[in-house]
Amino acid sequence: MGALRYHFSGIAGAGVNPLARLMRARRHEVQGSDRSFDQGKNAAIADELRRLGIAVVPQDGAAVTTGIDRFVYSTAVEADTPEMRAARGTCIECVPRPALLAEVVNTGVPGIAVSGTSGKSTIVGMVAWLAREAGLSATVIGGAALAGDHGGLLVAGPAGGPVVAEACESDGTLVGYRPAIGIVHNITRDHAELPSLRAQFTKFARQCRRLYVNAACPEAAALGQALGALSYRVDAAGVAQLPGRSLTLRVPQPGRHNLENATAAALSAIAVGVDALTVQALLMRFPGVARRFEVVGTTPSGIRVVDDYAHNAAKIAAALAAAQAGAERVLAVFQPHGFGPARFLRAELRELLPRVLRAQDRFCYAEIFYAGGTTTRDISSRDLAADAACAYAADHAAVASWARGEARPGDTVLLMGARDPELPRLARAVFDALA
Numbered sequence: 001m002g003a004l005r006y007h008f009s010g011i012a013g014a015g016v017n018p019l020a021r022l023m024r025a026r027r028h029e030v031q032g033s034d035r036s037f038d039q040g041k042n043a044a045i046a047d048e049l050r051r052l053g054i055a056v057v058p059q060d061g062a063a064v065t066t067g068i069d070r071f072v073y074s075t076a077v078e079a080d081t082p083e084m085r086a087a088r089g090t091c092i093e094c095v096p097r098p099a100l101l102a103e104v105v106n107t108g109v110p111g112i113a114v115s116g117t118s119g120k121s122t123i124v125g126m127v128a129w130l131a132r133e134a135g136l137s138a139t140v141i142g143g144a145a146l147a148g149d150h151g152g153l154l155v156a157g158p159a160g161g162p163v164v165a166e167a168c169e170s171d172g173t174l175v176g177y178r179p180a181i182g183i184v185h186n187i188t189r190d191h192a193e194l195p196s197l198r199a200q201f202t203k204f205a206r207q208c209r210r211l212y213v214n215a216a217c218p219e220a221a222a223l224g225q226a227l228g229a230l231s232y233r234v235d236a237a238g239v240a241q242l243p244g245r246s247l248t249l250r251v252p253q254p255g256r257h258n259l260e261n262a263t264a265a266a267l268s269a270i271a272v273g274v275d276a277l278t279v280q281a282l283l284m285r286f287p288g289v290a291r292r293f294e295v296v297g298t299t300p301s302g303i304r305v306v307d308d309y310a311h312n313a314a315k316i317a318a319a320l321a322a323a324q325a326g327a328e329r330v331l332a333v334f335q336p337h338g339f340g341p342a343r344f345l346r347a348e349l350r351e352l353l354p355r356v357l358r359a360q361d362r363f364c365y366a367e368i369f370y371a372g373g374t375t376t377r378d379i380s381s382r383d384l385a386a387d388a389a390c391a392y393a394a395d396h397a398a399v400a401s402w403a404r405g406e407a408r409p410g411d412t413v414l415l416m417g418a419r420d421p422e423l424p425r426l427a428r429a430v431f432d433a434l435a
Contacts, residue, residue, distance in 0.1 A: 003027055003028050003029060004023075004028050004029070004069040004070055005028070005029040005030075005031075005067060005068050005069045005070075006020070006023050006028055006029065006030045006031070006032075006068070006069065006070050006071075006072060007030075007031050007032060007033075007063065007064055007068045007070070007071050007072070007083075007087075007092075008020040008030065008031070008032035008033075008072045008073075009032070009033055009034075009059065009071065009072070009073040009074060009077050009081070009083045009084070009087075010033075010034055010035075010073060010074030010076055010077045010097075011032030011033060011034050011049065011054075011056075012034035012036050012037060012042045012045050012046070012421070013034070013074045013076060013097075013152070014143045014144060014145075014152040014153075015074060015097050015098075015101070015143055015152060015168075016032075016072065016073075016074045016097050016152075017045065017049075017152040017154075018141050018142070018152035018153055018154035019072065019097065019100055019101060019104070019141065020032050020049070020054060020072075021049075021052060021054070021154050021156065022104070022139065022141065022154055022156050024052050024053060024054050025052075025154075025156035026156075026158075026159055030053075030054045030055070031054065031055035031056070031057055031063060032049065032054060032055070032056060032057070033056070033057050033058060033059035033063065033083065034046075034059060035059050035372065036421060037056060037058075037059075038058055038059055041421060041422075042421055059081065059082070059083055060082050060083075061081075061082030061083045061085065061086035062086075064083050064086035064087050064090065064092070065086075065090065066090050066092070068087075068090075068092050069092070069093065070092070070093050070095050070100075071083075071087040071092045071093065071094045071095065072095045072096075072097055072100050073087075073094065073095075073096060073097065074097050075096060075097060075098070075171045075173075076371070078373050078374070096173065098168070098171060098173035098176060099173070099176055101141065101165055101167075102167075102173070102176040102177045102178075104139065104141065104163055104165065105163050105165045105167070105177055105179050106177065106178050106179060107159070107160070107163075108139065108161070108162055108163025108164075108179070108180070109160055109161060109162060109163075109180075110162060110163075110179070110180035110181055110271065110272065111162075111163045111165075111179040111180050111181070112162075112163065112164040112165070112179055112180070112181040112182075112183065112268050112271060112272065113165060113167035113177040113179040113181070113182050113183070113204075113208070114127075114164065114165065114166055114167060114183045114185065114264065114268065115167045115168075115169065115174055115177075115182065115183060115184050115185065115201065115204060116183070116184060116185030116186045116187065116214070116217075116220070117169065117186055117187055117188045117189075117190040117191075117197070117312070117314065118185070118186055118188065118190070118257070118312075118314050118315055118318070119185050119186065119257060119260065119261045119264070120142070120143070120166040120167070120168065120185065121142050121143045121144035121153070121166060121289055121292060121309070122144075122253075122258065122261045122265075122289050122292050123166075123183075123185065123261045123264045123265045123268070124140060124141070124142035124143075124153060124164060124165065124166045124265075125142055125144060125145075125146055125153055125286075125288075125289035125292075126251075126261065126262060126265030126269075126283065126286055127140050127164045127265050127268045127269050127272075128140040128142065128146065128153055128154075128155045128164075129146065129282065129283075129286050129287070130265065130269040130274050130278070130279055130282050130283070131155050131164075131269065131272070131274065132155055133282050133285075134269075134274045134275075134278050134282065136162075136272065136273055136274055137157050137158065137161055137162075138155065138157045138161055138162040138163065138164065138272050138273075139154075139155060139156060139157035139158075139161060139162070139163045139164070139165075140153065140154070140155040140157075140163075140164045140165070141153065141154055141163070141164075141165040141166065142154075142165070142166045142289075143166050143168070144289045144290050144291060144292060144309065145289070145290045146287055146288070146289060146290065147287045147288040147289060147290050147294055148287070148290070149290065153289075162272035162273065164268050164269075164272060167179075167182075167204070169190075169191065169192075169197060169200055169201065169204075170190070170191040171191075172200060174200050174201065174203075174204045175200060175203045175204055175207070177204060177207065177208075178207045178208075178209075179207075179208055179209070180208075180209050180210065181208065181209070181210045181211075181212070181268075181271055182204060182205060182207075182208030182210070182211050182212070183211075183212050183213075183214075183264055183267070183268065184201055184204075184205060184211070184212070184213045184214070184220045184223060184224070184229075185213075185214045185217070185220065185260070185261075185264050186214055186216075186217035186219070186220050186314075187201055187217065187219035187220055187223070188217075188219070188312075188313075188314045189312070189313070189314075189348065190312040190314065191312075191341075191344075194219070198219070198223070201219075201220075201223060202223060202226075202227075205223055205224075205227055205229070206227065210230070211224065211227060211229035211230070212224075212229060212230050212231065212232055212243070212264075212267060213229045213230075213231050213232075214231070214232060214233070214260060214263075214264065215231040215232065215233040216233055216234075216260055230243045231243075232263050232264065232267055233263070234249065234259045234260055234262070234263040236256065236259075238250055238259055238262075240259075240262070240263040240266060242263070242266065242267050242270070245276065247263075247266055247276060247279065247280055248280065249262045249263065249266060249280065249283055250280075250283065250284045251283050251284070251286055252284070252285075252286060252287075252288065253286070253288055253292070253293055253322075254293065254322045254325055254326060255293070255318060255321060255322035255325070257318045257322075258293075258322075262283055262286075265279075265283070266279045266280075266283070290424075291307050291308060291309040291423070291424065292308060292309055293306055293308050293319060293322055293323075294306065294307045294308070294427075296427045296428060296430075296431045297431050297435070299431070299434050299435045300435070301409040301410075301434075302409045302410045303407050303408075303409060303410070303411050303412075303413060303434050304326070304327065304411070304412045304413070305412075305413045305415070305427060305430055305431040305434065306319075306323060306412060306413070306414045306415065306427075307415050307423065307424060307427035308414060308415065308416045309416070309417075309418050310334070310416040310417075310418075311336070311337050311341070311416065311417060311418035311419075312341075312345060313345065313348045313349060313352050315416075316334060316349070316352065316356075316416060317352060317356050319414060319416055320332060320356050320357070320361075320414065321356070323412045323414045324358065324361070326412060327410065327411060327412035328360065328410060328411075329358075329360045329361060329362075329408065329410070329411045329412075330357075330358075330361045330362075330411065330412050330413075330414055331361070331362045331363075331364070331403060331406050331407055331411055331412070331413045331414070332357075332361065332362070332363045332364070332413075332414045332416065333363075333364045333365075333366055333393070333399055333402075333403070333413070333414070333415045333416065333417075334363070334364075334365055334366065334416045334417060335365075335366035335367070335368070335369055335381070335399075335415075335416070335417030335420060335423065336365075336368045336369065336381060336384070336417070337368075337369050337417055337418040337419040337420065338368065338369060338370075338371070338375065338419065339368055339370070339375050339376060339377050339378065339379055340375065342368050342379050342381070342384065343378075343379055346379070346383075346384060346387065349384065349387070349388070350384075350387040350388065353388045353390070354388075362390070362391070362406055363388060363390040363391065364385075364390060364391035364392065364393055364399065364402050364403075365381035365382075365384045365385040365388075365390065365391070365392050365393070366381060366393045366395075366396070366398075366399050366417070367380065367381045367382075367392075367393065367394050367395060368380065368381050369417065369418075369419055369420040371419065371420075381393075396422065396426045396429065399415075399426060399430065400426070400429050400430050400433045401433075403430045403433065403434065404430075404433045404434060407434055413430060413434070415427050415430065
């Protein structure tokens with residue numbers, strides 16, 4: 001296939017951004033838009049896209065013309081936006097972002113799809129680090145940049161080479177993948193109830209030519225047993241058991257879940273050609289993934305501020321456990337990432353928090369993130385805070401004020417939430433308020 005002209009709608013998003021950059025790296029002509037750019041936000045991402053030769057255009061539909069070959073859109077872009085209407089009106093090929101990603105994975109040699117309701121971004125981030133540091137010519141695509149980078153995660157390799165990518169179940173598109181190798185890292189209640197998730201993961205698993213599952217997750221292990229999959233596991237000392245070999249893994253990031261992530265990453269990296277000893281050596285220097293227990297800093301009085309993407313019960317529990325392991329007291333803030341997710345998670349969080357918080361810990365709900373659009377706004381974080389008899393912050397300034405009033409020397413302040421591009425800035429503001 002020759003060079004094509006792509007338009008990416010929602011190009012600042014962590015899922016869309018690396019695909020746009022990959023298409024540009026593969027010498028296609030690329031342009032894109034994002035409502036955040038039109039609002040004067042995410043300037044660093046826009047500047048990086050321009051540096052790569054990607055045209056950044058307003059999201060008003062004017063740039064969507066018959067000269068475009070493929071119109072790729074984020075699932076977060078509403079169907080009635082000017083761009084979506086323009087694309088449909090000109091009969092351009094419209095491609096959902098997950099479909100393009102599945103296309104890239106399915107044509108990889110080999111193509112590896114990393115799935116699971118938790119840990120995908122960290123696993124794929126580890127693989128990207130391993131591939132880059134080992135000099136491997138491979139494509140790696142994930143939803144979270146390495147710590148210190150912007151946008152989504154991309155290591156751009158040639159078409160027809162190895163591909164490792166994060167395959168997400170959140171929008172029901174996991175079933176579009178038909179990879180040479182599939183990984184099911186875990187299956188827990190997230191975005192949908194377990195019966196629906198089981199059906200989606202089962203169909204995905206049946207479409208993988210080879211399947212690996214995490215033996216530590218009961219749901220994944222049961223799926224693997226039913227389909228005759230291979231499994232991997234790791235013990236508390238970091239001894240990982242992979243099919244046909246064992247490795248001792250050490251990673252800088254805390255928590256048993258990160259050892260499990262490293263095991264899946266080692267399996268993937270070895271499958272695309274990284275030597276096992278190189279994997280062991282490089283993972284000890286892994287810098288981490290943006291907003292996955294990312295330490296913003298520690299104040300002179302010893303207050304540590306951590307930024308984390310946790311946004312469901314399992315992820316919140318894991319982040320809290322990691323924070324509690326390193327601090328006598330944790331001040332946790334959670335901002336739900338939408339009104340639908342807040343309704344979906346409400347009962348589960350009501351049960352979770354009393355179970356995982358220690359008597360000395362403190363918890364605060366920040367007001368629900370609203371990205372715009374026509375969603376029903378019939379719930380508030382004030383309601384969730386009442387459920388848990390905890391603090392409520394109406395906005396980000398109130399979060400910083402709450403942390404400043406509560407924090408003591410030696411505490412860890414853990415900020416959690418997804419989707420809101422201002423959360424990293426909030427974490428920095430909290431650190432500055434405490435420093």
